[in-house]
Amino acid sequence: MSVDKDTVRRIAKLARLAVAEAKLEPMAGELNGIFKWVEMLGEVNVEGVPGMTSVVAQKLKWRRDEVTEGGNAEALMANAPGGEEHFFTVPKVVE
Amino acid sequence: MSDLISLTLAEAREALTAKEVSSRELTSAFIQAIEAARPLNAFITETAEKALLMADASDKRRAAGNVGALEGLPLAIKDLFCTNGTRTTAASKILGNFVPPYESTVTQNLWSAGAVMLGKTNMDEFAMGSSNETSAFGPVFNPWRSRGSNTNLVPGGSSGGSSAAVAADLCLAATGTDTGGSIRQPAAVTGTVGLKPTYGRCSRYGIVAFASSLDQAGPMAKTVKDAAILLTSMASIDPRDSTSAETAVPDYEKLMAGSIRGLRVGIPKEYRLDGMSTDITALWDKGGRWLKDQGAEIFEVSLPHTKYALPTYYIVAPAEASSNLARYDGVRFGYRASNPHDITDLYERSRGEGFGAEVQRRILIGTYVLSAGYYDAYYSRAQKLRTLIKRDFEQAFEKCDVLLTPSTPGAAFGIGAKTSDPLEMYLQDVFTVTVNLAGLPGISIPGGLTADGLPLGLQLIGKAFDEGTLLRAAAAVETAADFKAKPAKWWTA
Numbered sequence: 001m002s003v004d005k006d007t008v009r010r011i012a013k014l015a016r017l018a019v020a021e022a023k024l025e026p027m028a029g030e031l032n033g034i035f036k037w038v039e040m041l042g043e044v045n046v047e048g049v050p051g052m053t054s055v056v057a058q059k060l061k062w063r064r065d066e067v068t069e070g071g072n073a074e075a076l077m078a079n080a081p082g083g084e085e086h087f088f089t090v091p092k093v094v095e
Numbered sequence: 096m097s098d099l100i101s102l103t104l105a106e107a108r109e110a111l112t113a114k115e116v117s118s119r120e121l122t123s124a125f126i127q128a129i130e131a132a133r134p135l136n137a138f139i140t141e142t143a144e145k146a147l148l149m150a151d152a153s154d155k156r157r158a159a160g161n162v163g164a165l166e167g168l169p170l171a172i173k174d175l176f177c178t179n180g181t182r183t184t185a186a187s188k189i190l191g192n193f194v195p196p197y198e199s200t201v202t203q204n205l206w207s208a209g210a211v212m213l214g215k216t217n218m219d220e221f222a223m224g225s226s227n228e229t230s231a232f233g234p235v236f237n238p239w240r241s242r243g244s245n246t247n248l249v250p251g252g253s254s255g256g257s258s259a260a261v262a263a264d265l266c267l268a269a270t271g272t273d274t275g276g277s278i279r280q281p282a283a284v285t286g287t288v289g290l291k292p293t294y295g296r297c298s299r300y301g302i303v304a305f306a307s308s309l310d311q312a313g314p315m316a317k318t319v320k321d322a323a324i325l326l327t328s329m330a331s332i333d334p335r336d337s338t339s340a341e342t343a344v345p346d347y348e349k350l351m352a353g354s355i356r357g358l359r360v361g362i363p364k365e366y367r368l369d370g371m372s373t374d375i376t377a378l379w380d381k382g383g384r385w386l387k388d389q390g391a392e393i394f395e396v397s398l399p400h401t402k403y404a405l406p407t408y409y410i411v412a413p414a415e416a417s418s419n420l421a422r423y424d425g426v427r428f429g430y431r432a433s434n435p436h437d438i439t440d441l442y443e444r445s446r447g448e449g450f451g452a453e454v455q456r457r458i459l460i461g462t463y464v465l466s467a468g469y470y471d472a473y474y475s476r477a478q479k480l481r482t483l484i485k486r487d488f489e490q491a492f493e494k495c496d497v498l499l500t501p502s503t504p505g506a507a508f509g510i511g512a513k514t515s516d517p518l519e520m521y522l523q524d525v526f527t528v529t530v531n532l533a534g535l536p537g538i539s540i541p542g543g544l545t546a547d548g549l550p551l552g553l554q555l556i557g558k559a560f561d562e563g564t565l566l567r568a569a570a571a572v573e574t575a576a577d578f579k580a581k582p583a584k585w586w587t588a
Contacts, residue, residue: 008459015417015462016424016439017455018447027459030517034460037518038406041476044483051478052485055294055308055534056559061337075196081431088426093438 003031099124100264101581104168104321107267111157111167118157118167122150122211125169129213129265134586137250137259139174139232140182141214149211156209163209164328171266173257174215175222176202176312177301181212185303186230187220189423189430189449199301200333201270201312208328213266216256220451221420222277222305225523227255228514229453237285237507238263238582242548245585248507251281251523257315258285262582268316268325272302274309275408276503276527279539282315283502283552286541286580288569289315290322291527293559294534295340297326298333306415307338309408309531319540319569323347326562342560350563355571356390358564361495365401366526368504374545375501382499382542382553385575386568396495398487403480404529409521410464410477411532416454417461423449456517485533492558497568500526502539502552526554536562538569541578550580 005024008031012019019027054060073086082089099121102110110116126143146169153167177183177195184190198206206212219229226249227235237250238259250259254271258281261269271278273291282289290313297312304310314325327347333339362383367376383393425431425445432444450458464473491498504525513520530537536559539552553572557565 003463007463011459011462011466014466015458016421016442016446017450017458018443019455019459020447027456030456031459031463033516033518034409038410038473041403041406041410041480044400044403044480046476046479046483049479049482051475052481053478055481055485055532056338056340058295058338058340061334061341063334072196076427078196079193079428081425081429090426091435091438091441 003028003035100128102267103317104267104324105318107168118150118153118211119147121167122146122169122213125213125266131587132263132265135236135238135259135263136233137217137235137256137263137265138171138214139184139186139217139256142181142212145181146211146213153209153211163207165205166209167211168209168267169211169213170205171213171216171257171260171269172202173218173254173270173272175218175272175303176270177303178202178212178215181215183215183303184232185221186218186232187450187454188231189446190303191231191430193428195301197301200298200331200335201302201329204328204331216254216260216269218256219253220454221303221416222253222272222274223416223453223457224252225276225280225520226513227252228510229451231451234510235259236510238586239285239507239549240582240585247510249284249510251284251507253277254281254315258282258287258289261285261287261315261317263586268314268321270312270329271315272310272312273531274305274412275531276524278313278315279527279537279552279554280503280523282539284507284550286550286578287315287317288319288322288538288540289313290326290538291530291536292326292330292562293340293536295338296330296536296560296562298331298336298339300333300335304419306412307419308415309412311531319351319566319573320348322538323351323566340560345563347562347566351566351570353567354390355386355568358386358391358497358568359495360386360391360393360568361396361491361498362393363398363401363491363498363500364395365398366500368525372505374506374551375504378542378551378553379499379501382572385572386499388575389571394495396491396498398491398529400480400483400487401529404484404532405521405525407477407480407484408524408528408532409460410473411481413457413461414465414474415461417458417465420454420458425449481532484529488533488535496558496564498556500554500556502526502554506545506547506549506551530556535559536565538565540569540572540576542572542576543578544580
């Protein structure tokens with residue numbers, strides 16, 4: 001599997017990452033180097049091996065489905081790059 | 096007290112208890128040292144004012160007889176831990192002005208124990224790097240230089256500001272985080288002690304997430320005992336982190352005391368790489384002899400899937416990172432691109448302008464391996480490899496109590512020496528990354544100097560939640576190594 005310029009453009013779109021046109025080609029080269037190296041995983045027989053879902057033997061904790069924190073809208077808005085009162089602002093999304 | 100800043104954490108604790116020094120005096124000495132060491136660029140944010148307020152409050156508590164486990168002890172905090180009211184950047188432009196309205200559990204535990212915050216240390220952006228060179232706030236210089244050389248070297252990474260700060264006596268100890276080696280590798284190349292605890296031992300709440308199944312916070316210190324003291328306060332059972340272990344936190348300082356007679360030490364043969372430097376192999380052999388001389392039993396073990404650990408990591412970690420970093424979209428917090436023409440443009444340019452090159456590379460790798468058509472070939476297979484890597488350790492630990500390996504493939508390298516080839520940089524973590532994949536605790540202890548006078552570390556790997564035994568073995572290595580070397584303070588000249 002080889003990554004080309006169009007693939008990088010497509011992944012960048014999926015990742016919502018603006019990558020300059022001039023950087024697509026070098027990035028494809030770098031990613032190919034990395035994926036080529038990763039290909040060695042193909043030589044291992046993983047038949048019947050379960051994928052890891054938890055690195056330590058532990059059952060995930062449950063908690064009651066209830067509000068534990070809240071009422072701190074001011075604090076949550078304090079870092080917003082755009083906001084009015086208790087709303088985050090974004091460019092118009094509806095025509 | 097003449098040289099306050101060169102005290103260990105344990106010595107400073109004694110001096111405070113004996114009232115030979117106040118927290119304010121101690122804290123002031125470190126603030127001066129930090130100011131004088133600005134050429135190292137170890138801190139992103141210095142918090143001198145806050146430190147003095149915390150020190151004064153600590154002195155008052157002490158006078159009132161209310162003394163916490165870390166009462167009055169000044170520490171440096173990696174800029175990945177959210178600190179309420181103090182800017183937390185993850186060394187990224189995208190969080191350049193972020194001031195958290197909450198405190199990470201680990202730092203809260205430290206302040207509750209009476210510790211004082213000196214500032215937030217530099218690091219690789221989002222903890223992605225092994226040299227501190229991906230920081231949006233510039234590289235950190237290692238306090239160590241080769242004998243007779245003026246060339247600046249990297250302090251390791253990602254916790255490079257923390258390792259440099261500890262090595263240069265800019266704090267008593269520091270916090271770090273370790274996803275693939277980010278505590279142990281910088282500790283090794285700066286002649287300091289760095290401990291990555293078992294996954295789940297320290298809460299991840301309030302630590303800017305990189306790869307959630309691998310990330311773990313831990314102490315970086317001048318001695319093994321200091322690391323034990325710090326871990327005892329950092330670790331906790333936290334309802335705010337669903338993966339925080341429900342295991343009571345012991346007093347690691349007590350657990351680390353005692354002999355290693357009869358300790359079974361495994362030497363994994365797969366860690367002996369072709370072309371490994373003689374400095375490293377000689378130190379590794381010496382480490383085995385040091386433990387044997389103190390009554391441990393040394394034998395070879397096999398971890399057959401070792402060579403697959405690094406490529407497995409470079410699928411799993413970017414996959415998790417691409418998901419975790421989706422939250423940086425220029426809407427709720429962080430950097431926002433100017434004059435976006437629509438919402439997609441806002442997302443794409445905020446992220447494209449806010450993230451640095453290495454972070455973008457990893458987001459792209461992660462997005463690719465999780466995308467339709469490639470998920471099974473890459474991510475699914477990597478998760479299976481991870482199971483096999485963990486099984487290797489489980490089988491080895493049926494025969495032994497700890498494993499002894501080198502911490503890094505070499506000593507500190509020059510600024511810019513490995514930035515052109517991502518793979519070469521990734522290889523820095525070849526000995527440390529297995530431990531994260533298996534969720535185990537690992538510690539790097541200074542072992543000696545290269546022929547050029549640069550520090551090298553030895554790594555010990557322990558069983559899950561057996562940090563006590565790990566620290567005891569580490570203390571034995573420390574005693575035998577008797578590493579007393581200090582870097583020349585060229586930065587104050």
